[in-house]
Amino acid sequence: MDKSIVNPLVPYAYENLMREALLLRERYPELIQLGSIGKSSEGRELTVLRLGEGERHVLLVGAHHGREYISSALLMRMCEEYAGRAGLRPLWRRVSLWFVPMLNPDGVEISIYGKSALTEENRDFVCILGDYATWKANARGVDLNRNYPCLFEEKRSTVLVPASEMYKGERPASECEVQALMAFTRQIPFCFAATFHAKGEEIFYGDSNTPETTDISFEIAKTLQSECGYALAPISQDPGIFAAGFENWFRQEYKRPCLLLELAPFDGYIPHNMKNFDRLVWQKMRETGKILAEWVDNK
Template sequence: MHRIFICILGLCLLFVSPVQGKTEKIVQTSQIYTYEKMLKDLYLLSEKYPNFIEYKTIGKSTLGKEIPAIKLGAGKQHVLFVGSHHGREWLTSTLLMKMIESYSEAYYQHTKVGQFDPRILDEVSIWFVPMLNPDGVDIQQKGMLAFPLIHQQLLLEMNGNDLNFKKWKANGIGIDLNRQYPAGWKEIKGDHPFQSYQYYKGTQPLEAVEVNALVRFILEEDPLISVAYHSAGRVIYWAYKNDKNNVNRDKAIASKLSTLTGYSLAKPPKTAVGGGLTDWFITHYKRPAYTIEIGYRVKETNLPLSIFPEVWKRNNGVGLMIAEQAKVIKPLN
């Protein structure tokens, strides 16, 4: 009888505990990662790690999709990671969702992610906004036929009357979200003069509701470091009018990122003279911010799924490393 009880208890623990044994991963990285898949995965992860993952909506996209933010850890200080400013760069959403799952699992199982201990999240939490531009991702992945007829003609015009939407970067009404932040916005040159699939900065900064929502969220949460993930170049951008007293600090963290990922440090191209999240965060807070480009340059389309294992190998520890580095940054309050 005693043996039977022990067997039953063991089975119960196996099913009750979300962290014992090998289980199938929730975030699947070998498939096109849609907005709907992300929402489903966030629900499942929140159910699996209810005392570790905090979920909130920071706003809605132009076409009405909720923009989720996820916090890992109980640390009073925060760092921020943002993916999919651009529609065709949705592999960055896959990457951040994989981080969320891997860090949660490692924390519960008391294991490390590479060289990094997830217990840092007891001191510094990570806020993730995995998909800032869900409309742009939808347009790029599904094309205009996935949208109401009344919006299809506008999409076609913004795409240069091209039925191939794989090149789409902008939000749902043709504004490039990474040209919408106040720092350097007026200096942006060579952009499209009207709504387009890419490079239209809008009529004023913070015009796009997605960026407006993110900036309000940042001002509320006061993160110590910001990281924006993009797709093209395998480089790290870290410099934009950095305060001279902070240059050495900011570059030192950038160098550690470079060592960890194997990506080179770079100066922004002439076409990226301002208007980005990294630009605004550096100038507004005088704190470190980084734009990490995860893949090789492709023509106007998304990175192939086949590159993800390499991307993950390079980046799996970045979130925890940034959380560790945040301990040297002084908050405003």
């Protein structure tokens, strides 16, 4: 049996992702395609992996936030696991899983390596919680999941300047990472999308701005809940809280379901010790991508 390529037991930095993505493509050239949807503000590739060749498409996005690189490790581990299961080969002829494991590689680098990962002109940005390990924003001090053009003006925040978190930016879709993901969703007819975040063990499936997607999103969320046991969040009602996130924008733009999954137990804002990856995340979320692909395949 081949040795595993993806190592999710260490802080999952950009270099880990790039190295392991290349190795996955080399091991499974008939199943995995590797590309980029664009570049971050500091020029890092926004890597995308396509598993399968099917014409039904599912999008999975990790690490909108720098400190949430556990989601990147999860998506990379999923990709490897599913590629290696011979019994899933027929599914990948009908469905394609697209992984964008690390939308915010600059923020991940800041969270892992600290202030030294910030450029000279950006080192004066306020680190709100005082520890750079808690950094959420991109390198320009914008929280990417508050920057989408969905009720942007209604989004409330007490942070009005670039910082480690909470700042939504000067205008909607001001950030190149957000622009890249939006453009990518316009190229591929995704039936379904999900974003993966770090803490809370909760599934967000609907908001008051897009009631037309609620029933189908609830159906998918319930299917996942039966596997992982996560709580279902109530439908988000206040745009001051929920607006300008990717999932809200995707549902508004395409009238298709999109979930936000908070992964591990909440214990504060410092990232979890990755040595506990299996217990915290993998044991519950291992089948998530497969379940979503099967759901789409059966519709």
